[in-house]
Amino acid sequence: MGMVPALDYAAVFIFALSGALVASRAQLDIVGFVFIGSLTAVGGGTLRDLLLGRDMVFWVAEPGYVVLASVAAVGVFFTAHLLESRYRALRWFDACALAVAVPAGVGVALSLGAHPVTVVIMGVATGCFGGLMRDVVCNEVPLVLKQGELYVTAAFAGAAAGTFADQVEVALPVALLLCSAVTFALRAGSLLFGWRLPSYKARPPRQ
Amino acid sequence: MGMVPALDYAAVFIFALSGALVASRAQLDIVGFVFIGSLTAVGGGTLRDLLLGRDMVFWVAEPGYVVLASVAAVGVFFTAHLLESRYRALRWFDACALAVAVPAGVGVALSLGAHPVTVVIMGVATGCFGGLMRDVVCNEVPLVLKQGELYVTAAFAGAAAGTFADQVEVALPVALLLCSAVTFALRAGSLLFGWRLPSYKARPPRQ
Amino acid sequence: MGMVPALDYAAVFIFALSGALVASRAQLDIVGFVFIGSLTAVGGGTLRDLLLGRDMVFWVAEPGYVVLASVAAVGVFFTAHLLESRYRALRWFDACALAVAVPAGVGVALSLGAHPVTVVIMGVATGCFGGLMRDVVCNEVPLVLKQGELYVTAAFAGAAAGTFADQVEVALPVALLLCSAVTFALRAGSLLFGWRLPSYKARPPRQ
Numbered sequence A, B, C: 001m002g003m004v005p006a007l008d009y010a011a012v013f014i015f016a017l018s019g020a021l022v023a024s025r026a027q028l029d030i031v032g033f034v035f036i037g038s039l040t041a042v043g044g045g046t047l048r049d050l051l052l053g054r055d056m057v058f059w060v061a062e063p064g065y066v067v068l069a070s071v072a073a074v075g076v077f078f079t080a081h082l083l084e085s086r087y088r089a090l091r092w093f094d095a096c097a098l099a100v101a102v103p104a105g106v107g108v109a110l111s112l113g114a115h116p117v118t119v120v121i122m123g124v125a126t127g128c129f130g131g132l133m134r135d136v137v138c139n140e141v142p143l144v145l146k147q148g149e150l151y152v153t154a155a156f157a158g159a160a161a162g163t164f165a166d167q168v169e170v171a172l173p174v175a176l177l178l179c180s181a182v183t184f185a186l187r188a189g190s191l192l193f194g195w196r197l198p199s200y201k202a203r204p205p206r207q
Helices: A003-025 A030-052 A064-082 A086-111 A116-137 A152-167 A172-193 B003-025 B030-052 B064-082 B086-111 B116-137 B152-167 B172-193 C003-025 C030-052 C064-082 C086-111 C116-137 C152-167 C172-193
Strands: none
Touching (some): A003 A030, A003 A064, A003 A086, A003 A116, A003 A172, A030 A064, A030 A086, A030 B152, A064 B116, A086 A116, A086 A152, A086 A172, A116 A152, A116 B116, A116 C030, A116 C116, A152 A172, A152 C030, B003 B030, B003 B064, B003 B086, B003 B172, B030 B064, B030 B086, B030 B116, B030 C116, B030 C152, B086 B116, B086 B172, B116 B152, B152 B172, C003 C030, C003 C064, C003 C116, C003 C172, C030 C064, C030 C086, C030 C116, C086 C116, C086 C152, C152 C172
């Protein structure tokens, strides 16, 4: 298996865990866990493949992805009560999934010879849209948009680092590892140490 | 007209009724009824066609679908006040639409020779995503995710039954009828008799 | 540059301004401005291109669109505090963007020889879905669905006028200008003078 499918498998598995945890917060049944877990798992990569006009969406070409996501969601259904804090687990699973989904997006776009701007966008979109769909459908405040945290910024910086590395002819596996490391470091730093960018502050809106 | 287009027409018509009822709850104007009715009517099938990479999305190839959805929505605009309970009508229209949209998804995926796992997913997606878009856009609690009801489960069981029947070489129309019957029976049983799967229960989240 | 790409550039730029203003209301950081600005800017045109099965989504083929959206969003990050009322600016930017995005959708669909019903839908979808995604993701009440305003109606009337003009063999630039003028006139009239269609009124729902 090549490196990019391996990243896709890892992202699918970990995002499915995060989706199932959100399903547990919404007190769904086991099929609801599988539904939200799968939506989260394949949402970002599906958008990437549709935007890039790939011949087949990755999980339509290889149904093993959805089977894996379903297994992960069922596992969470039976074990989530063992977790100390489901919300903390959700955020860390989501951070790990982000750190493999962004390089998965960058890797696919590079393999199709996309423009560097497009490569960066595909990294961000693959990383962010699965979790965004999960949160919109389940009516949670999107993690992507939480004030005072690095999320899109982590995805963007990682995707930019990986794309830049590829431009200066670093070997692909190294570029994707760099992409993953930068994404995870920024997201984890934000969760652990409160790293953030200044947010927009204004006079209170008058409407 | 083949059986699958007939199912698509039926799903479009009934989902448009359900979408227009949600528009009536949001007190939109007649164009808003047409907008939400059409979105609900073609949302699931559009997703199916994009995911399967069909040459043309079904309603782009044949604009009659959207005309039908618009007529249905306009009809609801002028008659919804005659209903005893718009919410009950909404749930039953939605149940009927689900029971024709799931076999429409299964039928298209089978006709393209898709993998059985993919066939099941296309049934669920075609059935569930039109209503999900309707509810997300109109800010209602998605019917798909209502606690203590069978919805995705009904779609999944129907799609799985139809796919299995096709695998054991039952004739296509019979397989699709079985798919529809299983979906409707489970959804209607849930609405009438409270059939449900156990939902996830946990210690209250500590955040 | 042809007229349709020019309309796409204008729609991307103005929708990005409106997206960034919503980001300012959500107090996001600068990368959040770029994310929401870009999503709003390209959302409608992306849907149009996927539905029509174009060879490439417009901003994947030409990354300048996203660069422009990002620049617009960054500009808003640094200047939005100068606005008297960000909400009023948001609504007017949105109205202007609608009035260029609808003809952009009509123009692309006409150039692909689509059926007149499809042309009208592509105008409405290109105009409405970028703002709809912006509002759903940021959890604002969608402008599209605000009671007692013309929004989808303005887009629909403009798209229908442009399509009709094309059918009676008016030159394309004139048809697109007419489309834009009708859309803007109805939307602006709604904002300034409260023009509206009667909305659905019913007995209070009994649930």
